[in-house]
Each structure stands twice: as structure tokens, then as C-alpha cells.
Amino acid sequence: MPENQPTSSLSDHFEPRIVAFFCNWCTYLAADLAGTSRMKYAPNARVIRVMCSGRVDPQFVLDAFAHGADGVFIGGCHPGDCHYQEGNYKALRRYHLLKRVLKEMGIEEERFRLEWISAAEGDRVRSTINDMVEKVRALGPLDWGLREEEVLAEEAAA
Amino acid sequence: MLDKPKIAFYWCASCGGCEEAIVDLAENILDISAAVDIVFWPVAMDFKRRDVEARVDASIQITFLNGAIRTTEQEEMAWLLRAKSQLLVALGSCSHLGGIPGLANLFDRHEILRAAYLESPSTVNPERTLPRTKYRDNGHSVELPVLESSVRSLDQVVDVDYYLPGCPPTPRMFLTAVQTLLGNEIPPKGSVLAPDRALCEECPRKDSKPEALSLDGFKRPHQVLIDEETCLLAQGLLCLGPATRGGCEALCVQGNMPCSGCCGPTSRVKDQGAKMLSSLAALISSKDADEIVRLLATVPDPVGSFYRYCLPSSLLRRRRSPAKAEAVSAGGAR
Secondary structure: OOOOOOOOOOOOOOOOOEEEEEEOOOHHHHHHHHHHOOOOOOOOEEEEEEOOHHHOOHHHHHHHHHOOOOEEEEEEOOOOOOOOOOHHHHHHHHHHHHHHHHHHOOOOHHHEEEEEOOOOOHHHHHHHHHHHHHHHHHHOOOOHHHHHHHHHHHHHHO | OOOOOEEEEEEOEOOOHHHHHHHOOOOHHHHHHHHOEEEEOOOOOOOOHHHHHOOOOOOEEEEEEEOEEEEHHHHHHHHHHHHHEEEEEEEHHHHHHOOHHHHHHHOOHHHHHHHHHHHOOOOOOOOOOOOOOEEEEOOEEEEOOOEEEEEEOHHHOOOOOEEEOOOOOOHHHHHHHHHHHHOOOOOOOOOEOOOOOEHHHHOOOHHHOOOOOOEOOOEOHHHOOOOOOOOOOOOOEOOOHHHOEOOOOOHHHHOOOOOOOOOOOOOOOOOHHHHHHHHHHOOEOOOOHHHHHHHHOOOOOHHHHHOOOOOOOOOOOOOOOOOHHHHHHOOOOO
């Protein structure tokens, strides 16, 4: 891990790593707007631009958690506003089912979030990301990959 | 005369169904036993572990190992058979993906031991004895294998050459695999010995699958009279055909039961459960969040439904144990 990255560790300096999938037509533009409007918000989100929130395969979310994300955020268009008519509804349905899977796997609800943010709502990018970072910070690191090593080490010691 | 190729079979955390599938070859097993020497098969023949240990490394041409890896003994056997074999084939869902025993990854080892030895209604254990790995009596020391904290697929423990999927693989799939591996042109290492296409492609009900599906929730097989001709998904049954590899000739669907996903994902999918969840959730007709939640409640057990055979090989592999930190600080009572 590069040294200038915030690290997930049990030290006092825990900085949550949030993987954020932003829809090209709305939330990504809203983040752009937040930037050009010089709004300040938590730098913890790694934004990945996708063409539609409906493009976010649940595998992307699980892969992010498995590889060190402390939280995953999906930003899509408001209901009725999808550039592809139905993509955000598909995202919504997947989100609700995936949330149940994550819960069963022991991942707290606050670590996975879906928000509708239009291109005009730069301030909403700021407030939702800030809010999520604080909630995940309170939960502490997820450390999924490390946990795997821990389990194996426990086995070796057994 | 040249020696016949040596073949071995072994089982780890499994139910024995894969062994049944081999016996189900019926008279074809005579052709196999005429073509090869079986040098190890604890279920059916009287060979011991020391017979395998005595062999020269790589002197077994093919070992078919079924079952997931859960105990230290199974792990040792996997290493031993890997060393003695030229080709190691993961036979069946458990070995390939973790299988049904892999659902134990939703619990930790302590919970499992508690449930099995203390809490189950049929257990009588007034002294609350739990299995111990070491026991001394009259100067004799007895050891039992350790129950590892997670179930693993075979390739999470040793290098695997081929996978033969299915719960169990059909006798025909097994026969084809043996013929292929004993032939001159063997497939590239790491291949899954089944067609790389979704089950729907070979489903006899394929033509009745609508172009666009929209569902008001799902039904379980005991809740409906299932039509024998129509696509099961179209009837609202949770059929995993779209996200499952074919090769089994849709035997379950032919028996009027939905596919439960035993052959695992195709090569283009990393996490079969997530892919199926993605595909099925998108079919829900509603656009209202509350109604979506209500309709999705007709899938009562998402992990058990979508990850029935593949939890240990999924992206997350096992449930996170929230009690972990406390267990460590309590001195790791084991």
C-alpha cells in the first residue's frame, strides 16, 4: 500500500476508505459541481465513474469490500430520471437484496449506501459523503483481507 | 507391456455423493478399471494412507479428490495426494467451490461445536464434553484432527489442475472427463471440465423463457404446482440456470425442480451468488423501495439460495465474526 494513502488500521488515525460508484449523468456531474463550487468534503471517497448506477454489478461491491474498502457508496439518478430509463430501479432492487447478503456476512448496514443525487446537487455529494465517512469512521476498519490472514494465522497456531 | 495409468480417489468434507456418482457409472466402471489401476480409494478399496506415502512422487497419473477442506487431516491428505499425483482434479462442488459444507462459513468454529455438542435438541451431554484434539490415557496419547476455522475449496489449499463441477458430477460428465484426461490432447491447466455456457442454453424449457421477465416476487417449490413445460423462472421459481454453468443436461429441471447452482459459475463470472442476485433482483417489477423490499422478502435466505455451493470460493469467502475481538481478548478459549 502506498504510504500517502490513508491506512485502515486499529491506530487512532483510521481514515475510512470509501469506494464510490458515481453515475456519469448525475452524481458524477454533481461531484464535478461540488468541485467547481469549491465545496470542501471528506477526501475518503475513491470515485469510480460508471455509465449508470444500474451498471454496478454486485460483484464490484463485494470485490471492493474484499480488497480493503471500509464502505461502498453508489450514486445514481433520481427515480424517473435515469438516462437509460430503468437502470436506477435495477440498482435499487439489487441494493436491497445485496444489503441482506452483506448483513448475513457480518458487514454493517452503514458501510453500504445508495443515494439519488442529480447533477445540480453538488451540496448533496458533500453532505452524504461526509455523513457516510463519519458513520464508517465510528464503525472502524473492516479489514476484510487482513481478517482472512488472521483466521489462517489462528489456524496455524491451533 | 506398459503399466496402466494409476488413478486415486479421495474424499474430504463431503457427503459421499460423488463416490456414488462414480459407482453409478454401472458397467462403464468395468471399462475404467480395465484401462487404469486404482491405487487408492478408501470408500471402496482397502488401501491405507501409508500405501500412498510409500509411492514415488508424481507416480499417480490422476487423483480425483472430492470434498472441501475443513480439518488438518484433510489438508495433509490434500498435500500428500498433490505431491504423489501428476494431475489433481477437484471432483464435485465441495472440492471445486466449497459446496454445501461451505455454508458453515456463516458460523465460526466455536458456534458449530456448541451447536453440535451442546445445544442441539437431540444431544445428551450433561458433562458438556467438547471434542479435544489431544487426549492422554494410561500413558497413551491420542490425537484428533483440528477443525479449522473456515471451510476451503481444494484450490485454496493446494494447486489444482482441473475441476469437475456438479453436486455430484453426472456419471456421464465423469466418464467424459476420464476419457479426456487419459487421452492425448488434454485441456489447458485450470479448465473446468464442462461446457463454458449457462445452463439455460441447454435447458429443455429454453424456448418458453420470455424475452423480458418481470416478477412480483418468488415462490418456493412447495408453494406452487409447477408446470412441467414452462421456464421455471417465468413461473416465479428461483432457478439459478442463468448464472450456472451447464453440462449436467439440466437434470433438476427435467425433474421439475429449479436449478440450485451446483455446477458453479462460467469462466466470465467471479462470484456466482452475486451474479445471480444481480440478475434476479433486476427482474422484480416494482419501482417503489418499500414494495421492492416486500417482494424481495420472498427470497427468505439469500445467502443460502445464491451461495448454496460456492460460499468459500466467493469474493467474501466467509462471514465476518463480530465476536472475534472479544474472543481474542478472552484468551482465545478453545
